[in-house]
Amino acid sequence: MHPSTTRRETGLVTALTRTAALVLLAALTLVGLQARPASAADGDVTWTVRTAANGYGDDRSSYSYTVNPGGKVEDAMVVANRSKTPLRLALYAADGYTTDTGELDLVTKDKKSVAVGAWVHSERDSVVIKPGRTAEIPFTLTVPDNATPGDYVGGILTSLTQSDDTRGINVDRRLGIRVKLRVSGKLDPKLAIEDLQVDYAGTSNPFGTGEATVTYTIRNAGNALLSARQSVSVESPFGWLRAEAGHITAPPELLPGESWKVRVPVHGVAPTVALTATVHLTPLLTDASGSITPLDPVETTTHGWAVPWTLLVILVALLAAVAATVVLIRRNRKRGKEREDARVREAVAQALGEEETRKTPTQPTQ
Secondary structure, eight states, X not given: OOOOEEEOOTTOSSOOOOOXXXXXXXXXXXXXXXXXXXXXXETTEEEEEEEOOBTTBSSOSSEEEEEOTTOEEEEEEEEEEOXXXXXXXXXXXXXXXXXXXXXXXXXXXXXXXXXXXXXXXXXXXXXXXXXXOEEEXXXXXXXXXXXXXXXXXXXXXXXXEEEETTTTEEEEEEEEEEEEEEEOSOOOOOEEEEEEEEEEEOOSSTTOOEEEEEEEEEEEOSXXXXXEEEEEEEEOGGGOSOEEOOXXXXXXXXXXXXEEEEEEEEEEEOOOEEEEEEEEEEEEEEOTTSOEEEOOOEXXXXXXXXXXHHHHHHHHHHHHHHHHHHHHHHHHHHHHHXXXXXXXXXXXXXXXXXXXXHHSOOOOOO
């Protein structure tokens, strides 16, 4: 349970209240994790909530139901006032969603719920509990006739709004219990891998390996609550020089329609110009008893570039040096040939001159 605040503005008729942190998964499931009621405390104001003992069980950590479309469930929540003064709490239900940190949260009261939050109704919307006493709050969950089969998550909440005049804020403190619902019908558990990309960062060592970063989005494309085991690998053309990522933390259980972004580093990747990245998911389905069933795997690949720039620069410099050497050798050979041709021409001319001199008769002297 986390408080949220809103600043009051002087002169307004009504204080503006913003409910910030909602009941996180740890708060919603504290009953089951520590085998005692979840509690909220702030100074002298303390209360706890727990599931009622009835035909559904005596010591439940949360509410879990499987109901046909058009069906109805009747249950109750027990609220205890551990304070020394009477306590007035608001009561309501809300839809759940997965936060960016992977925790279950509930929408605020001012936002419209369309599933569990709209289908759970209590006989009253508030309760006053005397010091040291408990109250059992009955509620009914009614599933519409046209409800889509599949999994839904929400919660039933108690809320206390307190005013802090010294700081000019209102604080909304909430404590509740998770409600997990499966509407009967065809279950279609399905995960999809979307927006798969691979990027490469090399090293200054021309013969060293670099790091590839694989990013993708897991989307729950079915109607069941799912998590997954995942693995990522990167390989060069023809499947050579394969590198695998280490352990990858499993994504949280995603509600139907929710997405989860993943970023995975893969070390020891050789810069072989072209890379192929592969993501392998095994969806995990949890049934009402808590048993986990692996489903058919999902696999997707993409391609990227891993250019060995340092080695390429060295290679280009080497090729340039070889080319320059070849040009220099050819130029020297050409100049040598030109000098030799000139020498031959000069020798031939000289020989012809001498021959001409011999053939010319000598004139007698008078």
